[in-house]
Amino acid sequence: MSRLHELTLPVVPSQIRELRVGDMVSLTGAVTVSIGIATHQRMAEAVRGGIPLPVDLRGGAFLHLSTYVREVGDVREPLYLNPTTSTRYSAWMPDIVRGLGPRFVGGKGGLDEASATALRACGCVYLSFLGGGSPLLSRALRAVRSSHWNEYISQFRLLTLDVQALGPATVAIDVHGGNAYDSLRARAQARMPGILEGLRGARGAG
């Protein structure tokens, strides 16, 4: 049976090892978000070049959450956020995970095998947030802690937010080899011969 883990960031490895695919998680503290491809490229290049980033992700969360920040003068107010499809960032996630040490990544739809391998090796889990869950997820927003690479549009910036109980999100890739996406795809593929046989039978019956 799945459990809800209410976690405050940063976390330690033992807390990550407690998480299993299907568990629910809510996060409190500082989470860093971006949905920019250029942002991911730049992060991965910084890792490869040994260039420090303006934010420290160690023990924290780096999430594919699209965020609107209203700016009035010097005041930045986060209005809402919502997950986006993570797989388009797969090319850069292994470097980001290995080089920057987040304990949580997430968005929706999972990541590729190379990224999942990096997650397991580094003690990091992938969280699935509810797509179309903006009204619920946005309740967690408290403040913008920092905003870097502001030459990008709002949702592409390297944005660190203070959140209170962000979630619930579902653990979809854990550090024990559990990967909901891989296992569901394999199960669906294994079911296909039977599904196609059933279709043939239904056509015959119809």
Added chain:
Amino acid sequence: MPIDSATIKAVTAALYERSLKAIPADTRAVLARAGERETDPTARRTFRLMLDSADTAAREGQLVCSDIGLPTYSVKVGTRVRFNGPVRQAIQDGFAELAATMNPPILKMVTHPLTHERSHAGKDVPIVSFDLIDDVDYVDIVCAPKAMGTGRWEAMEAFVYPTVEDVERYVLDVVLRAGSQPCLPIVVGVGIGGTFDHAARLAKEAVLRPHGEPQPDALLAGMEQRLLDAINQMGFGAMGTGGDCSAMAVNVAYSASHGFVPVAVCFNCWINRRTAARIHGDGRVETLYG
């Protein structure tokens, strides 16, 4: 009495805003039923969250999804209608005004396909298709914003003298390829026949069909039920983390074809954004759905 541009502008902008801040009532009912029948505990909880999210958005005027997609409109013009000003421009103006003034403000999602530069505006945006309805004096407008979550998995293939089995197998292949990636459960639209461009349009019209609207063609009705059962046996489930319901509906449409038969498959995600209105020749505006 002609339909003026101001009405077109106001109605199309309102359709877009409404599509972002609520889910269609029929879709909510389907999700609620799916949640009640669901046997996977994670998926059951996900269905509850979906309904809570949609209801909160509607109650508080929030966006259900922050990705407001690419605005698309399908406009069907009655041949007895008269206009006293531009139509396409009115739709563009309505979207531009909404993008500048909406509360909450919207993210820039309109993307140049090659430079990836983002904006609230772009070439040919909103995407508008036009068609005619003979001998009526109204205009039907459907707004269906489209985002990447489902859009990137849609597909089309040209077959030569396909069997029903070939077509059904292809639809399942496309759904399997998408797997957990779209925000499940999806609505699947299938367009069969016509030409390349027409099959895509058939699929799009099919995906927008209201739930429960009867399929009068027995051959297609059989395909729809079989494919829905088959997709829901795959097990991807709500938000793709496993469960009984991966699709809410499969809607199939066809047009006569040639030896070659294009088959197009498109998806809407669980929030199933679609709103529609009818503008009558006398100026009355009627909500059709959404």
